[in-house]
Amino acid sequence: MKYSICLILCYLTILTVHGQRMSFADSARLSDKVFKKTINQQFSNLVTGQSKTSIGNFASIDLREAEVSFAGSRIFDSGRVMTIKTSGAVSDGLYSIFSNSKLNTQVSLDIKLHFLRFHHQILGYDFDSLVAYDAKYEKLNREYQARALAIKYRVDSVALDKKLRATEKTINTLETLLAISSNSAMVKDSLTIELGTTKILRDSIVYAINTLPSENTGNRINTTARTLARDALAFQAAVNGFKFGWFTVGYKVNKNDFKFCDPSLAFELQVMDSSFVTHEASFQFSHYKWSEVAYQSKYWDIGMSLSVSDNFGLLKKKEISETTNLAPVAGVRSITNKYNVYQGNYKRNLIKWKGYADVYYFLFENNLGALHFYPEWVIQKSERPLFNFGSGFLFSFKDAKTDGAIVNAELYYNFLDIFNSTEAKEKLFERNDIGIRFTFPIQFK
């Protein structure tokens, strides 16, 4: 028993000595509040492309096409971000979503809710920045405490009283000097000016005394000033790396109007107006590791979506021109109307499940380029499963002042139907989709 007690005492002594050896630098870290605030802000910047201090919403209107689009975001302190994107046709400045209980033409709505995952968040920064930040933070605290003491012991009031007494003493002296008749006119003028100036000073002191805030008000002002100063002390600029993941739940509705053409029908029925409302629900997990050091940044996501849609994408686009003669004699004068139609085996109400993933590996200084791979697995009702595999090279054109991405252009090569489940005649390298696109899932740094 004695042996055990001695052992525990020795262990505690070692722990204490070890604790005393820890320097300030070894125990310094970002406070929980600043850590969370910094991560949340980096996250909201990524997801919305906006900083928290800006409004975070924007709307645009295209008068020529009579279309309006709106993108908004709501950022919650808990690390959740909601984004909304909507677009549609306008008439007379009105954007009707429903008309006669039917979804309006060209309307699309995309709502996403992003949840930041708290587990395993990493923030990287220069240690010197932490020390400098801590010093500023401590200075703020000391100033706040000093001010609180000054309010408690009415330092301002006492100082003003003292100043008022001194000023009144000066006024008495000046009045006494003015009363001496032997002084010359020039001296009296100088004394009069001095007396007037001192009286103005006295009045301002009296005003300051009368308008001094009460202790409660003074404390409230002091606390507000500290909060504002703390908020202004941003740590964002010191961040040189981070890593975190988030979940995204989304819902999208889109109405597509088009003209469908079936040449096998009678002339009047060949071209018909058609429309379909697509609904899509999605769930995704994303993970982003960003570093200012070249070749260390990565982004990946994995997700699935379930939608009720049509096979509009598989239809072939054709242009039709219709000619109407204005006179009974053909060829004299006519009106030609040109418009697009779609042809093919059109199917509606297709339930489609899609599993997908994206992997980006960033290259070069300032992450100016990235390799992108994106497999996709599509299962659709009455169709055989499709497996597509895409790859691309992303170029980021940055703003020289802020380093933020202005345009992300990606040259992509998409292998369609890798396992040829549709039994197409084309070979693997011929079943492709090659092009340039200008989108990226997040506003990467």
Place this chain on the structure above:
Amino acid sequence: MKHFKIGDETHSYTIRHMAYCKTCHFEGPWHAKESDAETDAADHIAEPGKDDHDVRIRTEQTTDRLFGI
């Protein structure tokens, strides 16, 4: 490992430090103590011809949730 709270959940954090050189992109090993990374930085500058290198200490702070998902 130390514990702290975000909201109602208890988390732990780990912190590690590394010397790195902005001039020649040297990266030292990660250390739990900042003073060890400082030693690496001093050793790097002490190498011949590297007295003008801009060596910094990179710090990484990690959270892990103790309870819940």
